Amino acid sequence: MTGFGEDAAYPVRWQTTVEGRSLHVMVRRQAINLLLDNDSPSFTFDPAGRLHGAFVEGRNYRRSLDNRMLAKWSEQDGTRSTRRRRWLSADEARAVVDLAYQMAARAAGLAGDAPAAIRSALEAVTGWTWPRLVADRRWFERIYTPVGILPPDQYLALVLQATHGCSHNACTFCTFYQDIPFRIKSPDEFRSHVAGVLDFFGPALAMRRSIFLADANALVVPMPRLLALLDVLADGLESEIRETGKPGAAATISEPSPLGPDALPDPTFPHLPPATCSLPPATLPLFAFIDAFHVERKSVADWQELRGRGLQRVYIGMESGHDPLLRWLNKPGNAVDVLDAVQTLKTAGVAVSVIVMSGVGGAAFADAHVRDSVALLNAMPLGWGDLIYISEFREQPGSDYVRMAAQNDVRALAPDELHAQTRMLRNEYRAPDPNQPPQFSAYNIDEFIY
Numbered sequence: 001m002t003g004f005g006e007d008a009a010y011p012v013r014w015q016t017t018v019e020g021r022s023l024h025v026m027v028r029r030q031a032i033n034l035l036l037d038n039d040s041p042s043f044t045f046d047p048a049g050r051l052h053g054a055f056v057e058g059r060n061y062r063r064s065l066d067n068r069m070l071a072k073w074s075e076q077d078g079t080r081s082t083r084r085r086r087w088l089s090a091d092e093a094r095a096v097v098d099l100a101y102q103m104a105a106r107a108a109g110l111a112g113d114a115p116a117a118i119r120s121a122l123e124a125v126t127g128w129t130w131p132r133l134v135a136d137r138r139w140f141e142r143i144y145t146p147v148g149i150l151p152p153d154q155y156l157a158l159v160l161q162a163t164h165g166c167s168h169n170a171c172t173f174c175t176f177y178q179d180i181p182f183r184i185k186s187p188d189e190f191r192s193h194v195a196g197v198l199d200f201f202g203p204a205l206a207m208r209r210s211i212f213l214a215d216a217n218a219l220v221v222p223m224p225r226l227l228a229l230l231d232v233l234a235d236g237l238e239s240e241i242r243e244t245g246k247p248g249a250a251a252t253i254s255e256p257s258p259l260g261p262d263a264l265p266d267p268t269f270p271h272l273p274p275a276t277c278s279l280p281p282a283t284l285p286l287f288a289f290i291d292a293f294h295v296e297r298k299s300v301a302d303w304q305e306l307r308g309r310g311l312q313r314v315y316i317g318m319e320s321g322h323d324p325l326l327r328w329l330n331k332p333g334n335a336v337d338v339l340d341a342v343q344t345l346k347t348a349g350v351a352v353s354v355i356v357m358s359g360v361g362g363a364a365f366a367d368a369h370v371r372d373s374v375a376l377l378n379a380m381p382l383g384w385g386d387l388i389y390i391s392e393f394r395e396q397p398g399s400d401y402v403r404m405a406a407q408n409d410v411r412a413l414a415p416d417e418l419h420a421q422t423r424m425l426r427n428e429y430r431a432p433d434p435n436q437p438p439q440f441s442a443y444n445i446d447e448f449i450y
C-alpha cells in the first residue's frame with residue numbers, strides 16, 4: 001500500500017538550498033516531511049499530500065481531517081512551564097496551510113534531479129491548496145458523522161463508524177454524542193462507509209496504525225451483529241475496491257467527484273487512486289470503547305473470538321471507583337462492574353485501558369473519589385500492555401453536570417488541587433506485578449483531534 005511506487009526503499013531523503021537556507025525533504029511510507037534549517041519551520045504531510053502538522057516559531061500545529069487547526073505551545077509561568085492550546089480561526093489556519101504549500105512548491109520547483117520518490121511525494125503535496133482542503137472537509141463530512149473523542153494513543157487510528165453515538169448517552173458530564181441517537185449500522189451500510197473511508201484516505205492509509213471501531217460504545221453490539229460487521233473488514237472489501245480501481249496508477253478525474261463541482265480547482269489533478277486503498281485487516285489491530293456495564297453481556301469465549309478478529313485493547317471510562325459519585329454522574333454500572341469487566345477482558349487475553357477522571361465531583365467527593373478509585377485500580381489485574389489514563393476533569397458548558405454542581409454546591413477543584421489529586425491517583429497506585437506495570441498517561445480531551 002503506497003502512493004510512491006512499490007519498490008521504493010524508505011526513508012528517502014533529499015536536500016536543496018533556498019535563499020541560503022537548507023531545505024530537507026524526507027519521504028517515509030507513512031508521511032512526507034519538509035524541514036527548513038534547524039527544523040523550524042517544519043511541515044508534515046500525509047502520503048496523499050494533505051497537511052497533517054507543522055512546527056512554526058515555537059508552536060506546534062495539528063490539522064484535523066475536517067480542516068480545523070489546533071495550536072499547542074508552552075509558556076513559562078514563573079518557574080513552571082504551562083502547556084497552552086487553542087483552535088485557530090479559519091484565517092489563521094489558512095496562513096499556516098499557505099506557508100506549508102508555498103514551501104512545498106519551492107521544493108518541487110528545485111527537485112528536477114531528485115529521486116523519484118521525492119518528486120512523486122512533492123507532486124502529491126503541491127496539488128493541494130486551501131480551497132481544496134475546504135472541499136476535502138465536505139467530503140470527510142459526507143463519510144463521517146462527528147468523531148466525538150478517541151483515546152490519545154488512537155489519534156492516528158483509522159476510525160470506522162460501525163455505530164453512531166453512545167448507547168447510554170446519559171452521563172451527566174458528557175456532551176460528546178448529545179445530539180446523535182445511538183444506531184447500529186447494517187453490514188451493507190457499514191461496507192459502504194468503509195469503502196468511502198478507504199477512498200477518502202487513499203495512499204494516506206499508510207499513516208494509520210490501527211482501526212478504531214467507533215463511536216463511543218460499538219462493542220455493545222450483540223455478538224451476531226458485531227461479527228457480521230467485522231466480516232465486512234475481513235472479506236469482500238478489498239476485491240470490491242479492486243474491481244473499481246486502477247491498480248498502480250493515479251487515475252485522472254473522469255467521473256463526478258464526491259466533493260461536488262467546486263471541489264477540485266484543477267480538473268487535471270489526479271484523484272486519489274482507490275486501487276491503493278485496501279485494508280490489511282490481519283495487520284491492523286482493532287481498538288474500541290465500551291462501558292463497563294456491557295462487558296459482562298458477552299462471555300469470555302465471545303471476547304476471545306473478538307481477540308481472534310484483531311481486538312487488541314478495550315477502553316473503559318471508569319471515571320471513579322466511588323459508587324455514590326458514579327451514581328451522581330449517572331454512569332452505567334458501579335465499581336464492581338468495572339472490576340468484573342476488566343477481569344473478564346483480561347481472562348480473554350484482551351488488553352484494557354481504564355480512564356479515571358481526576359477532579360470529577362469537585363471538593364465534595366475528592367477524598368472518597370481518590371480512596372475508592374485507587375482501591376479499584378489496585379484490585380485490577382492490569383499489567384504490561386494495559387493503560388491507565390488520568391483525565392483532568394473539565395466541566396463541559398451545557399452539560400447536566402454544570403447544572404447539578406450548582407444545585408448541589410459541588411465546588412470545582414482549583415488547578416493546584418486538581419494537579420494534587422492527579423498526583424495522588426498516580427502515586428498511590430500499586431501494580432500487581434511491579435516488574436510489568438501498566439502504563440500511566442494523561443488524557444487531555446482538549447487536545448483530541450482527528
Ligand code: SF4
Nearest residue numbers: 166169170171174216
Ligand atoms: S458512556 Fe461514555 S460516551 Fe456514553 S454518555 Fe457516558 S461518558 Fe459519554
